[in-house]
Amino acid sequence: MTPPVECPFEAEVLAAVLQGWWPQRAAAGLRTHVAGCPVCAGVVAVGTALLEDRRHLRSAAVLPNAGRVWWLAQTRARRDAAAAANRAIDLGIGAALLGAAAVAWAFLPVQEWIVGLAGRIGPGGLPIVAAALLVLIFLPAAACLAFSRD
Ligand SMILES: [Zn+2]
Incomplete structure (x- = not known):
């Protein structure tokens, strides 16, 4: 018997993970479903990894100084x-x-x-x-x- 590859709650679980609601603010029924569904458990694992990666990239990003950006734009225009x-x-x-x-x-x-x-x-x-x-x-x-x- 092959395991299921799709689940009707996949999109809902992924949205909850990517929006930072998982697991604290997710519905209790959804948490119960994920505990028993291998597809949604995989979605939670991948979504959590993507969310952590996005948080890490945001914290590591360095925005350039606005004055420097303006000066470079003026220099280029000249x-x-x-x-x-x-x-x-x-x-x-x-x-x-x-x-x-x-x-x-x-x-x-x-x-x-x-x-x-x-x-x-x-x-x-x-x-x-x-x-x-x-x-x-x-x-x-x-x-x-x-x-x-x-
Ligand atoms: Zn599921």
Whole structure:
């Protein structure tokens, strides 16, 4: 014969255990039933263990200081706002670099003029003109990149 696996009083017994009524404030009839029912006795054993575990966890839990929680929230809000502002600045820097590249692309047709200018300067004129153009075009872009890292 197999022992019963369910009992109609299971839920009632479990509720009494988990709400802390067991056994003092439980009905006398329910206590008598649990004394003779192996299913409800098991429910009492498991429920009592769960209740003790919950009490232990509650006593061991440490709540953080409210001031610290507020300070961390403020710090995070400031950091998020700064990140959002930096995204807009990075977008502007990207647009500026794109504009600088467009200007450099526009200067390609004047390459002959540059070579002519270098020829008028002298034999070492081309490196001088090229260096001057590089400084004029890439120095502002490099400055933008350097200051955007701050
Ligand atoms: Zn039972």
